[in-house]
Amino acid sequence: MARRLLVIDDEKDMCDLLQIALEREGHQVIATTSAKAALEWVAKEDIDVVLTDLGMAEMSGIAVCERVLGTQPDIPVIVVTGQNTMDSVVGALRAGAYDFITKPVDTELLKISVER
Numbered sequence: 001m002a003r004r005l006l007v008i009d010d011e012k013d014m015c016d017l018l019q020i021a022l023e024r025e026g027h028q029v030i031a032t033t034s035a036k037a038a039l040e041w042v043a044k045e046d047i048d049v050v051l052t053d054l055g056m057a058e059m060s061g062i063a064v065c066e067r068v069l070g071t072q073p074d075i076p077v078i079v080v081t082g083q084n085t086m087d088s089v090v091g092a093l094r095a096g097a098y099d100f101i102t103k104p105v106d107t108e109l110l111k112i113s114v115e116r
Helices: 012-024 035-044 061-071 086-094 107-115
Strands: 004-008 028-032 049-052 077-081 099-102
Touching: 004 012, 004 035, 012 028, 012 107, 028 035, 035 049, 035 061, 049 061, 061 077, 061 086, 077 086, 077 107, 086 099, 099 107
Parallel strands: 004 028, 004 049, 049 077, 077 099
Antiparallel strands: none
8 A cells, every 4th residue: 555655864865765665665755854844744744654764963763753743643653773772772662653673774674664
């Protein structure tokens, strides 16, 4: 089932890679390198799933997760990050993240997470 996804990663190359991988699966993808712009998209558009990096300069992925779920509690937030520590996982899950995927991204795992 095609979904409308919002990808947030302050690294443009990673943002583009995720967008391409998800569009190949038939999803409509909005990709941005700005957490603040992403929150504006969530406020004005129907988004089915948010994918966010944790370590971003503008705003942490934890803050993004909390803000998205604070206004749109039914939108699953998937964390996609290179921060593969227990503290990162626990922090993301405590903030309400639906799933936690580490970089480099396994596109099959990404596909399964988004479809779930």
